[in-house]
Amino acid sequence: MNIGSTLLRLFSDRPPPEAQRLEPRLGNGVEKQSATETPPEPLVALPPPSAPPEPRFDLRNISPKEFADVTHELYMEGTLSWDEFQMIGFPTELHPRYDETIGALTGEPARPDHPKDMLARWESRVEFERKYNPDADQVRIAENALAKLNWQTQPPVKMSA
Numbered sequence: 601m602n603i604g605s606t607l608l609r610l611f612s613d614r615p616p617p618e619a620q621r622l623e624p625r626l627g628n629g630v631e632k633q634s635a636t637e638t639p640p641e642p643l644v645a646l647p648p649p650s651a652p653p654e655p656r657f658d659l660r661n662i663s664p665k666e667f668a669d670v671t672h673e674l675y676m677e678g679t680l681s682w683d684e685f686q687m688i689g690f691p692t693e694l695h696p697r698y699d700e701t702i703g704a705l706t707g708e709p710a711r712p713d714h715p716k717d718m719l720a721r722w723e724s725r726v727e728f729e730r731k732y733n734p735d736a737d738q739v740r741i742a743e744n745a746l747a748k749l750n751w752q753t754q755p756p757v758k759m760s761a
Contacts, residue, residue, distance in 0.1 A: 653755045659719040660753070664691035667718045674748070684745040687738075688722060719753065722746050 657670050671689035674680045680689070691712070692702055698710040722745070729742040 655753045655755050657752045659749055660717045661715045662718050663715050664693040664712045664718070667691055668694060670752075674752070679748055679752075680745065681741075683741045684748065687741055688745045688749070691718070719749055722749060 659667070659670070662670070668689060668691055671680060671685060675682070675685035675689060692698060693710040693712045695701075695710075703709050722742075726739075726742045726746045729739045733739055
């Protein structure tokens with residue numbers, strides 16, 4: 601082997617003339633192997649991707665009664681503080697006189713078992729608090745509660761390697 605053939609092999613797409621060409625084999629894969637051939641190595645493949653885990657709670661499609669249960673559970677496990685639970689844990693539609701007060705003003709009766717987007721309601725409530733509430737502590741509590749509710753709608757994070 602000289603320098604010319606070495607350079608040709610390095611910078612050329614075609615194989616050098618002395619290289620043995622291997623032809624692809626066609627067939628049904630049941631061909632007999634000769635004694636000198638080694639069996640092919642199995643292909644290594646990654647497992648198919650699994651569906652992302654479901655979020656813990658679907659706060660975009662939940663009834664006010666279920667929302668009250670969820671917030672109570674979050675308070676009992678320590679995720680929500682008492683102030684946050686007081687603010688978000690009691691949906692107005694669960695009040696016994698809702699139809700006579702807010703329902704009379706809006707023209708809609710209370711439907712505490714009908715699924716709603718409770719997270720969107722709290723997003724608008726936080727915007728209202730930011731705009732009209734001069735008490736910075738109340739605004740901070742509402743923002744923290746909304747952040748914790750948003751966290752609950754995310755799929756769980758696996759912490760193991």
